[in-house]
Amino acid sequence: MSSVVKHPPQEFRQYRRLVNWTILSVIALGSLYLLLSVSVSLYRRRHAIPAGDQVSAVVSNAEMASCFGELRDVSVALRKYLERSHHLLADDDADELQRWADEGAVWRAQWRGLGQRCRFVSGTRPAAARKQMDAMAAAHEELGNIQITYTEALKRFAKDLVPRLGRLDRSLTKIGEAIGTSGSPLGDKE
Numbered sequence: 001m002s003s004v005v006k007h008p009p010q011e012f013r014q015y016r017r018l019v020n021w022t023i024l025s026v027i028a029l030g031s032l033y034l035l036l037s038v039s040v041s042l043y044r045r046r047h048a049i050p051a052g053d054q055v056s057a058v059v060s061n062a063e064m065a066s067c068f069g070e071l072r073d074v075s076v077a078l079r080k081y082l083e084r085s086h087h088l089l090a091d092d093d094a095d096e097l098q099r100w101a102d103e104g105a106v107w108r109a110q111w112r113g114l115g116q117r118c119r120f121v122s123g124t125r126p127a128a129a130r131k132q133m134d135a136m137a138a139a140h141e142e143l144g145n146i147q148i149t150y151t152e153a154l155k156r157f158a159k160d161l162v163p164r165l166g167r168l169d170r171s172l173t174k175i176g177e178a179i180g181t182s183g184s185p186l187g188d189k190e
Contacts (some may be wrong), residue, residue, distance in 0.1 A: 064132060067118035071136055071143075074111055078143055081107050083151050107147070115140055 081103050087096055113122040120137040 027147065067136060070114050071139060074114055075143055077107055078147055085154055104151070169170060
């Protein structure tokens, strides 16, 4: 004999309603936090936040060291960004191309922010330590020129040589199939 105790249906209704509203509130707040976090991250990636205030007219050793450190960081970031371009040449992945373009936009924003903060882009450089600041401004400008030149060369390569490489790969695949050799000219990628 099973004795099932039946409670009146209204006994736990208030508690269930409270638990349901609590769970719904937590889910809504979590979702809102997630959306806000993603939005802020995307905004910050597109719009670099300067590392500090613009250097003063009489640049201090600490400001000069800060500008130099940022210049080194931007230089390293450019090198890494350009090294990742070889992934673009390996295949025609639109997501990889977009990711690389986004990284380029982030780098350019950091580069511009550094130029403004350290007065590399304006003609007015601090009088003190002008020689060092001029040298850093020249390095800053060279970084921008390298990025532009590399990107233009990569676009030319993609426009002119990638289609030829694709045709060559298809031709080699056909030749391999004709002589009974399996495998792609790209190795294990396919």
